[in-house]
Amino acid sequence: MPPSRRKTSSSESVRDEPLAAIVPYVPSAGDSGVVIDLEGSLVEGSGGGENLPALDRMGQTARVASATFERDGYKHLIKAAEAVYSYPANGSRLSLPAQKMLNFMIHLAGSQNFANKLYRLPKKVVRGNHKGNERIFDAVKEIYESSLVVIGPFRGRRSRAELRILSSYVRPEDEVEIDSTDIHFQFTDAFLELQRSSQLWARLSGPAMVKVTSTYALKLYEIGMQRYQMDHPSLTLDIETLRKLLNVPEGAYKDFGILRTRTIDRAMAEVNQLAPxxxxxxxxxxxxxxxxxxxxxxxxxxxxxxxxxxxFLERERSSTGRKTRREAGEGTKPALAAAPRSLPEPAPPLPDADDAEALWAAARHALSQKQVPGPLLRDLSVIGIEETARGTRKLVLRAGHAATAETARRSHEATMRTVLSSLTSGSISEVEFQAARQGR
Structure with a gap:
């Protein structure tokens, strides 16, 4: 069993902690612990993870996480499927800010192949979800005090493992006054090994994830991102497992009808509004x-x-009124003219790949109404969105044939630029056509 934990309210003073306190995890008496070995089995009696097997190889998740971080930074977050399908131990639950922060933490560790080290997460990465420094470190402390349950095989039998998440974190005494202090933390060996040896993962969109507003929807979004492109993207769950995965408080909504209306249906509506x-x-x-x-x-x-x-258009709209649009059945069908007309300050980061694809889908929809030939539009595919030397942004498209690129550039570029500017409120106002190389 995990060590006992003292619940701390968000209003409790943090001044009782020492300056730059490093909070280690020390197993309590009787805390045998379990870790995941390289084959996905459970190893008993590991305590703090000192009996982990030697790492002579890593799973695909670690490789994908490292490559994704190098290419995309925090635009896409890689999370092991085993962690996606885990849930807090002992009937506890992680708050929405803590769940989002944990995803950023996991992705940062993935950039280093989940090495066992002290990591530094810049506050600006999570600042959008935590307006004050104290709230940021409250979320870190919440993660530190939590354990996750992972279900997997052990000696041919289905078994339940409880893994501590963080072995330590740093909480400065003057956190409220100092804004430059980043988040320093270290994962436990067991939790790192879970990520390191994983062969399956979820590829989360950072911009989409931060817009999710409920713990139930966030977990459903993570599961969907892991499954929706699989050959068999369905998942069958008994009700108790579903409750745990969605982070439903223990003892709440015991009747399935109430559980469905209060959590599942609302989570599905929000996910359907924001996810691909x-x-x-x-x-x-x-x-x-x-x-x-x-x-x-x-x-x-x-x-x-x-x-x-x-x-895409719904993501571009202000979050104000999103719930009302969702409940009115309008959240997934905004009119093309409903895109916002003014850019927030400062300018938003470049959209991720999912948004680039969605932007081009929206643009094709609009361009088809402006007599741009359908075969030409179908021969163009998205490469990405890039900054230009002038500080503007452009959508880069790949043409299947050189003639397509030349025709689009000569006859339709002005129309495409107008449509892109309208859809993004001027954020993306240029387009570039690249012809695919032939004979390769």
Missing amino acids: FRVEMPEEKMKRKGRKIEEVTLDFHAKDEDEAADT
Whole structure:
């Protein structure tokens, strides 16, 4: 069992902690612990992880995480599937700010192949979700005081592992006054090994994740991002496991009907509004025993072109009123003219790859109404969004044929620039066409 923990309210003073206090994890008596070995099994009696096997190879998740960080920074976050399907131990739950921060922490560690070291996370990465320094370190402390349950094979049997997340973190005494102090933390060996040996992962969109407003929706978003592009993107869960995965408080919403209306349906609506996939829970796939629902199936499907365009436009709209639009059934179908007309200050970061694809889907939808030939539009695909030397932004498109690039440049570039500028409120006002190399 994990060591006992003292619950701390957000209003409790932090002045009782020493200057730059490093808070180590020391296993309590009877805390045997378990870790994940390289084959995904559980190793008993590891205590703080000192009996971890020697690392002579790493899983695909570590390789993908390192390459993604180098290419995208925090625009995309890589999280091991084992961590996606984990949940807090002992009926506890992580708050939404803590869950988001943990995802940024995991991704940062992935940039170093999940090496066992003290990491430094810049505050600006998580500043959008934590307006004050004290709240930032409250979230870190919450993660430190938590353990995760991971379900996996152990000697041929389904087993339950409880893993401590952080072995230490640094909390400065003058955190409220000093804004330059970054977040310093270190993961436990067991938690790092879980990520390091993983072969499956979720690729989260940083800009989309930070806009999620509920713990239930965030977990559903993570699961969907791990599954929606699989050959069989459905997931069947018994009700108790579903409750744990969604971070539903222990003992709350015991009736499935209430659980569904208060958590599941609301989470699905928010995810469907912001994610590149749709999630459904079909009635006909529910397993019943009498009148009681015992199992449900979640289906994840990639959005089509029109839905992807709608999702992009919704992300571009102000978060004010998003819940109202969602509840009114308008959150996933905004009109093309509804894009915001003024840029926030300072200018937002470059959109991630998911947003670039969605932007082009929205642009194709608009351009098809302006007599731009359909075959020409279908022969163009997205490379990405780049900064120009003049400080503006451009959408870079790849043409399947040189003639397509030349025709688009000569006859339709002005129209495309106007449409892109309208969709992004001037954030992206240029377009570049690159012809695919032939004979390769």
